[in-house]
Amino acid sequence: MRRPRFSLSGWISDYYYRYKNTIYVPMVLLAPSILMLAVLFVYPIAVLMIQAFQHAPTDPGKGFTLNNFIKLFGDFYYFNILLRSLLVGLGTTILTLFLGYPLALFLARSKIKKRDLLVVLLVAPLYTSIVVRVYAWMVILGKGGLINNLLTQWGVIQQPLPLMLNMTGVLIGLLHVYYAFMVLSIYSVVLNIDPALEEAAMNLGATRMRTLREVTIPLSMPGILAGSVLVFVLSMGAYVVPAFLGGRKVMMISNLIYTVVIDAFNWPFGAAIATALLIIALLLTYFYSKLLESPVKGGGFGG
Amino acid sequence: MPDVELRGVTKMFGKDTVAVDNVNLEVEAGEFISLLGPSGCGKTTTLRMIAGFEEPTTGQIIIKGKDMTRVPPYYRNTGMVFQNYALFPHRTVAENVAFGLKMRGLNREEIKRRVDEALRMVEIPNLADRYPRQLSGGQQQRVALARAIVIQPSVLLLDEPLSALDKKLREQMRGEIKRLQNRIGITTIFVTHDQEEALTLSDRIVIMNKGKVIQVGTPTELYRKPVNTFVADFLGTSNIITGKVQELAAGFVTINTDGGFTIKVVREDNMALKTGQELTVSIRPENMSLTGQPGPGMNSQPGRVRDVFFMGATVRYNILVDNSDQVLTVDEQNVGGSRLYKPGDQVTVYWEPGDCNIIAQ
Amino acid sequence: MRRFNWGVLFAILMYVFILTPFVVILYASFSDSALITVPPKGLSLRWYRQILLEGRYIPELITSLEVGAASTLISSVIGILASIALARYNFPGRDVISSILLAPLMVPVVLIGVALLQFYSVTKIGLNLPSMIMAHAVMTAPYVVRTVTSTMKGFNESLEEAAMNLGANWIQAFTQVTLPIMMPGIFSGAMFAFITSFGDSVVSLFLSSPSVVTLPVKVFTDIMWNFEPAIAAISALTSVLAIGGVLAIYAIQGASAFVSKQ
Numbered sequence: 012m013r014r015p016r017f018s019l020s021g022w023i024s025d026y027y028y029r030y031k032n033t034i035y036v037p038m039v040l041l042a043p044s045i046l047m048l049a050v051l052f053v054y055p056i057a058v059l060m061i062q063a064f065q066h067a068p069t070d071p072g073k074g075f076t077l078n079n080f081i082k083l084f085g086d087f088y089y090f091n092i093l094l095r096s097l098l099v100g101l102g103t104t105i106l107t108l109f110l111g112y113p114l115a116l117f118l119a120r121s122k123i124k125k126r127d128l129l130v131v132l133l134v135a136p137l138y139t140s141i142v143v144r145v146y147a148w149m150v151i152l153g154k155g156g157l158i159n160n161l162l163t164q165w166g167v168i169q170q171p172l173p174l175m176l177n178m179t180g181v182l183i184g185l186l187h188v189y190y191a192f193m194v195l196s197i198y199s200v201v202l203n204i205d206p207a208l209e210e211a212a213m214n215l216g217a218t219r220m221r222t223l224r225e226v227t228i229p230l231s232m233p234g235i236l237a238g239s240v241l242v243f244v245l246s247m248g249a250y251v252v253p254a255f256l257g258g259r260k261v262m263m264i265s266n267l268i269y270t271v272v273i274d275a276f277n278w279p280f281g282a283a284i285a286t287a288l289l290i291i292a293l294l295l296t297y298f299y300s301k302l303l304e305s306p307v308k309g310g311g312f313g314g
Numbered sequence: 315m316p317d318v319e320l321r322g323v324t325k326m327f328g329k330d331t332v333a334v335d336n337v338n339l340e341v342e343a344g345e346f347i348s349l350l351g352p353s354g355c356g357k358t359t360t361l362r363m364i365a366g367f368e369e370p371t372t373g374q375i376i377i378k379g380k381d382m383t384r385v386p387p388y389y390r391n392t393g394m395v396f397q398n399y400a401l402f403p404h405r406t407v408a409e410n411v412a413f414g415l416k417m418r419g420l421n422r423e424e425i426k427r428r429v430d431e432a433l434r435m436v437e438i439p440n441l442a443d444r445y446p447r448q449l450s451g452g453q454q455q456r457v458a459l460a461r462a463i464v465i466q467p468s469v470l471l472l473d474e475p476l477s478a479l480d481k482k483l484r485e486q487m488r489g490e491i492k493r494l495q496n497r498i499g500i501t502t503i504f505v506t507h508d509q510e511e512a513l514t515l516s517d518r519i520v521i522m523n524k525g526k527v528i529q530v531g532t533p534t535e536l537y538r539k540p541v542n543t544f545v546a547d548f549l550g551t552s553n554i555i556t557g558k559v560q561e562l563a564a565g566f567v568t569i570n571t572d573g574g575f576t577i578k579v580v581r582e583d584n585m586a587l588k589t590g591q592e593l594t595v596s597i598r599p600e601n602m603s604l605t606g607q608p609g610p611g612m613n614s615q616p617g618r619v620r621d622v623f624f625m626g627a628t629v630r631y632n633i634l635v636d637n638s639d640q641v642l643t644v645d646e647q648n649v650g651g652s653r654l655y656k657p658g659d660q661v662t663v664y665w666e667p668g669d670c671n672i673i674a675q
Numbered sequence: 676m677r678r679f680n681w682g683v684l685f686a687i688l689m690y691v692f693i694l695t696p697f698v699v700i701l702y703a704s705f706s707d708s709a710l711i712t713v714p715p716k717g718l719s720l721r722w723y724r725q726i727l728l729e730g731r732y733i734p735e736l737i738t739s740l741e742v743g744a745a746s747t748l749i750s751s752v753i754g755i756l757a758s759i760a761l762a763r764y765n766f767p768g769r770d771v772i773s774s775i776l777l778a779p780l781m782v783p784v785v786l787i788g789v790a791l792l793q794f795y796s797v798t799k800i801g802l803n804l805p806s807m808i809m810a811h812a813v814m815t816a817p818y819v820v821r822t823v824t825s826t827m828k829g830f831n832e833s834l835e836e837a838a839m840n841l842g843a844n845w846i847q848a849f850t851q852v853t854l855p856i857m858m859p860g861i862f863s864g865a866m867f868a869f870i871t872s873f874g875d876s877v878v879s880l881f882l883s884s885p886s887v888v889t890l891p892v893k894v895f896t897d898i899m900w901n902f903e904p905a906i907a908a909i910s911a912l913t914s915v916l917a918i919g920g921v922l923a924i925y926a927i928q929g930a931s932a933f934v935s936k937q
């Protein structure tokens with residue numbers, strides 16, 4: 012075939028072909044994304060981490076210092092928030108796991124026709140803004156909200172129940188936001204367990220419960236672990252849920268960062284808190300790199 | 315001038331894998347040539363270098379007199395049929411076939427005319443608007459062929475095109491490919507690991523093993539005069555007999571075989587041999603015969619029937635030669651009235667000295 | 676007789692829990708009073724009128740769409756390029772690079788927010804539409820990289836070779852054969868990117884400025900200062916669109932667009 016007249020695509024293609032088997036092609040292809048992430052992700056976070064070791068406005072001085080970290084871990088108020096975030100993360104993980112496992116099992120093992128539709132319905136809320144979902148919960152849980160209204164009308168209660176602006180509200184909100192992540196992590200693993208294994212166990216005389224305990228649950232461990240790490244990291248760093256459903260009483264680490272940086276303008280201290288959060292998140296994901304294979308394709312991690 | 319020429323082509327993958335090893339080959343215009351060899355011997359890699367998907371580590375590839383060694387595939391004008399057809403799933407049959415013509419900037423009427431003609435040639439003009447997933451394996455095969463020939467390539471490259479089809483269809487398509495190639499007279503390189511395919515289709519066969527070309531020749535040449543035991547065994551079945559030269563006579567050589575008997579073999583004039591030299595001889599099973607009586611002719615060995623394989627038109631016997639560990643495979647025509655032997659029967663195997671092929675050591 | 680199926684009951688309860696909030700805001704959005712109560716005292720279209728006729732939330736909606744579209748375009752283009760390298764090439768350090776590209780998925784978003792706020796202030800780039808778009812591109816590129824890389828790994832490369840064999844140069848082969856065939860995968864990746872950007876409130880909150888207020892940020896501040904049923908109306912509108920969109924894609928493409936079955 013005759014070479015056509017000059018065209019840009021032909022010119023690029025010829026270069027691509029000439030260097031196809033060299034390292035240059037992947038280098039060029041990766042350059043834009045690496046550049047973007049280096050400049051707008053790695054570098055800013057590195058700068059932030061360095062700033063964590065600088066003196067805060069409230070603590071004048073020169074050179075590097077550990078004072079910000081000493082304050083975070085030494086001051087009961089701040090340490091409490093850090094600890095609370097970890098506990099809320101743990102609580103959310105446990106809640107989603109115990110309420111999620113049965114549903115995952117049900118979805119994976121039931122023979123209903125519209126199973127895919129149920130899965131999609133589980134995922135669909137992830138495509139709405141977390142702000143919207145949290146707002147809905149405020150309308151449900153608030154003093155004049157749906158639950159308190161109904162219970163008062165029916166005469167079950169006289170005083171409105173405190174369902175939000177406390178730990179209850181935060182846990183309900185986080186359960187709702189991260190439930191699907193847990194269910195789908197487990198679901199995708201259970202789906203790949205050969206049902207014949209369970210049948211074999213029952214055939215050998217194991218009861219339903221025993222089969223679950225000794226066959227199904229151990230085999231679905233990868234899903235349980237992946238879901239747990241995912242939910243823990245995400246809920247520990249939650250922002251919107253505690254901001255609205257927790258209020259001042261149940262402030263969490265992300266809210267603290269916002270307050271320290273935006274309201275108090277104390278960058279070094281904010282950077283120190285952010286560094287602590289980053290290290291916890293990285294340690295967790297480092298020990299469980301499977302997180303990358305999260306079965307939920309989309310869904311905002313933000314929260 | 316050959317249409318396609320490979321000069322000392324070697325392809326290495328990494329430092330250790332030599333996929334193709336110093337291959338030299340000339341394919342004449344209009345010739346149908348097969349690359350035949352066991353899986354992993356470098357056939358696909360050779361074809362991909364001709365098409366331009368791989369670059370030779372050393373050597374040259376010349377197509378229609380032009381050095382194409384470092385030219386990208388899209389300037390080479392070869393037509394390739396991939397092993398799994400590689401039909402574009404998002405385009406109809408007609409669009410698949412038209413793709414190469416569009417790339418060549420032909421006008422719409424010309425494209426339509428040539429697509430119709432190509433589809434008629436492969437006998438599927440009625441499938442133009444189907445999508446590949448709506449076609450059977452044989453139909454997909456035809457589309458792939460039409461797509462490759464419609465651009466009137468310098469050479470048609472086929473990589474095991476029949477391997478995905480079942481046996482009946484494979485034999486039918488084999489005939490059609492051959493007729494099509496005859497009709498348009500296109501230079502064709504056909505890759506296969508199936509000796510029957512290569513023997514029935516090809517003008518010449520290139521036997522490859524471990525990246526090297528072992529022998530090139532017409533099917534009859536290769537079948538009658540394999541240059542080594544690999545070829546003798548790979549193309550059909552051969553009885554391989556090794557031994558030492560015992561006596562040289564005019565026109566004949568007597569060989570004392572390692573199995574402990576002697577055979578006589580026709581000696582070609584130009585063959586330099588000396589007494590005591592080690593030799594390998596191959597004889598085709600169909601050139602050997604069985605008889606119940608003591609043997610006639612120059613080569614006859616008594617033996618006992620070990621196995622009988624009934625194969626329809628022929629019956630294959632494995633005969634253990636008396637007082638020897640040599641097993642000879644014999645094919646007998648299964649014609650009416652011919653006698654069938656049973657395992658354990660005492661028989662005599664006999665053959666003509668002229669049907670023995672001396673393999674150079 | 677069949678045993679009572681506790682599994683079905685449990686599943687129904689959990690789906691009620693998952694879906695009730697959306698029903699509630701939809702219901703609340705028709706309230707006729709300025710105080711949001713469920714059930715509402717009377718029904719009206721007042722808040723929808725405010726949004727659709729008077730344009731309340733419309734500027735922020737437009738900002739969100741702009742940011743979402745621009746950041747999705749950027750993350751898709753560079754994500755596709757990166758995916759070609761990750762899926763087709765084996766080079767030293769590939770796994771490291773791949774985890775760096777996916778890293779924004781693994782750190783809490785609040786970190787991206789603070790780190791970029793500081794970066795934009797220190798470098799004098801400032802808070803504006805382009806800086807918001809780039810922040811969202813960082814946040815969303817991993818979704819594209821992840822889905823497109825796995826789609827590309829499943830792509831039969833001989834299709835692209837067939838196109839080149841027929842005379843298409845590499846760019847033509849890639850755009851006319853490879854991309855169209857990979858479209859479902861690219862579409863999912865881009866859709867996740869867009870949805871993540873469109874729904875994000877945390878990064879946007881850190882990087883918002885008077886000139887760049889995205890819809891979730893506006894809703895966020897309205898919840899704090901101006902708790903009116905108009906919030907329910909805009910929430911209901913966007914949720915119905917999002918969930919409707921998900922169901923529509925499910926109807927066309929099946930569940931595989933949303934859940935990977937390893």
Ligand SMILES: Nc1ncnc2c1ncn2[C@@H]1O[C@H](COP(=O)(O)OP(=O)(O)O)[C@@H](O)[C@H]1O
Pocket residue numbers: 327331332333351352353354355356357358359360
């Ligand atoms: N892209 C590749 N990378 C590394 N090794 C390869 C590649 N392609 C082929 N090979 C090796 O080269 C040899 C020849 O392969 P191939 O040409 O496909 O053989 P054939 O088609 O005859 O079965 C094999 O050992 C194969 O493993």
Ligand SMILES: [Mg+2]
Pocket residue numbers: 354357358359
């Ligand atoms: Mg091959």
